[in-house]
Amino acid sequence: MPVAWIPSLMQKLTAGQQQVEVEGATVREVVAALDARYPGFKERVLDGDRIKTEIAVAVDGEVVAAGLRAKVGPESEVHFLPAISGGAS
């Protein structure tokens, strides 16, 4: 089952849990599963039907351009990270 890593500033939503096993074959499904278990999660990371501009999602260590549509494997790790903005790199 994929493992979602919860940012420390969001862990009050998860009662301090840093890693959470959730069902999901896409980032969208992972976020939905997290929101079902921890209400408010979706509101925190999504703006409508998109990931908030200040947040990036990484699957297995790589920030995904496909956003919510990105595929998540059964052994995947999903991380929510601060977005590097402004053409920083």
Add this chain to the structure above:
Amino acid sequence: MPANNGYKVIGTRPIRHDGVDKVTGRAIYGADTQLAGLLYGQVLRSPHAHARIKSIDTSKAAALPGVKAVLTGTDLPDAGDQMVDLGEGPARLKYLRDNVLATDKALYSGHPVAAVAATSVHIAEEALDLIEVEYEELEAVLDVREAMQEGAPQLHDDMTTQEFGEDTGRKSNLATHFEHRLGDADKAFAEADVVVEREFQTATVHQGYIEPHNATASWNADGQLTVWTSTQGSFTARAQVGAVLDMPISRIKVVPQEIGGGFGGKIPVYLEPVAALLSKASGQPVKMIMTRPAVFESTGPTPGSYVKIKMGADKSGKIVAADAYIAFESGAYPGGLVGAAAMCVFSCYDIPDGRIDCYDVVVNKPRSFAYRAPGSTQVAFATEHVVDLLAAELGMEPLEIRLKNTATTGTRRIDGVVYPKMGCKEVLEAIRDSEHYQSPAPAGPNGGRGISVGYWFNVGLKSSCTASVNADGTVSLVEGSTDIGGTRTSVAMQFAETLGLRAEDVKPQVADTDSIGHTDVTGGSRVTYATGWAAYKAALDVRDQLCERAAQLWEVEVSQVEFDDGVFRSGDNELTFKGLAGRLEETGGPVIGRATVDPDSGVGGSFAANIADVEVDPETGKVDVLRFTVIQDAGRAIHPAYVEGQMQGGSVQGIGWALNEEYFYSGDGHLDNSSFLDYRIPTSLDLPMIETIIVEVPNPGHPYGVRGVGEANIAPPPAAIAAAIEDAVGVRPRELPMKPDRIVAALQAHEERAAQATGG
């Protein structure tokens, strides 16, 4: 020198395709742009670091003979305050627009407040003097920690601190706070045998590109806009111009001219929207070129920083815990660079428990922007110092503790990322095995040696290539990546390798936004990696089409045609690439290969390390670099000379950070050293030849194993030089730059402490 590993083109050193144009002065840069009826634009900039703009009267300037147009911030279209997607990251439109021309407030000395177009540069300059701006001066805040204090002058009336998707509602200069945590740092520190904590500061530093910003714009009567500019990304320039001018990108063509250096600083637009509106207002094309003071005062340097690092180790030398507090000056508007710093701060080490606390803070300085591995140099300076202190406490050699704790494949960084195949260990081993490291350290009482290591994660992003096969067997390769460091050639070489051609048989050119598919910036050390990958895929497309043509000629199935080493074969039939290219007319006409890439995975990060030998003059505090070696993992060095050039260039810039470079502000926030006379970058007279050692740990995520090499090399130099200074004279400044007066002050304090200890 790296081995060729069976490649015929990759790993060789052909002459760059644009070399003759560059050395003979024929290459066209932005300032060379000439159009009929060209006007010249100039910008009026705020003399105040923080002021409310009460009124601007442009009537006298507009009445000056020869003046064709005058603009202020209110002439920019008001498309509301929204987040705009620039293709490579979001931006808040108000900030983007206000940095081009201020409306309500001037937030740094040099902030543009008005612009003029006239028939000559001199008339435009004269007109600037006739613009009357009434300011209400406000108290400025220039230091990150002061800006974070309660009661500090607030730059933006409506700014509240954002904490990872949550608006705290707290009004502050603190734009963003976020943190990373791994494991239980408190427990790990409590159990550590040795714990060291230190504070560090680094100065605001400019990229120092030789070519100033420039833009020429022509607004046609049909509403089409063409912009010729020096940019790291024609497509992001187009997106930004479109956002600021509230116009669709289909009406904008950006023509990238040759670029005289960027290092991250030529990603944002400054003059382009202004030149466009001046052209629209005057009905004539307008050219604008920044002066050097304007470049320093108004474009995006790297953030000054305050960093606190705490690390703990057990008796064996294993680093067991790490804690970082990182506060960055984003300048007048919020930035995104502290996030990158968080990814780099402990990136060279395998540390099981830790936390990273990050703050992005606005101050009355120009909006900071990317500068070569943005954020990494600031934190490498701090972390490497603390690692050396741990080693000293434990009686270990600096290299020994680094090798014992090196990040490697499978290491989980404190921000959670797990490394794929990486070359940190190999880079450190290359230090150990180098002739420099094994040679004696500088002799004499004031000579010393230091080492350090740093990291940059690199990026992928989108690239496009098209390739037209010519009848003479050459190929015209069109790409969208502006060429800063020889990438035309490194991209063309990957195309040539794939098709068994010579590098010289591929003619690369950089096209405008109407002539090639979307291509993201030349930044993030991505061009040889991603655009090279697009060229590889375009070559495969050409190969497949030529196999079909050969099948037609030989009247066989395409599956019966093989291609190897530049030759097509089927049974007894055989044609070279050149031979088949000459017979396209009889098999259906031209062949054009094309490809785009947007790699989500496989971007290989790169580690770089230094060995620095210095001599310190204890009387004056001057530090001379006697010998300097840079080691870097290139994955696969496509053109080793260009890899070495990047390594040397990044090292020199890092040495500049270490010893000389800083924005020097007066108390009222005016930049006092906005020229290369007073802002001292290292020259060839200051430094020895930078020695290079290329390490190759191929990136499994790229067809040819490429890792971008443009950036990691700037991260370690300040730390290596600091360590060498300490080895030489026993003091190690914790503030950049380590300029002579700081060295002398540190030596005096050291002597006073020694005297007190001995009762003297």
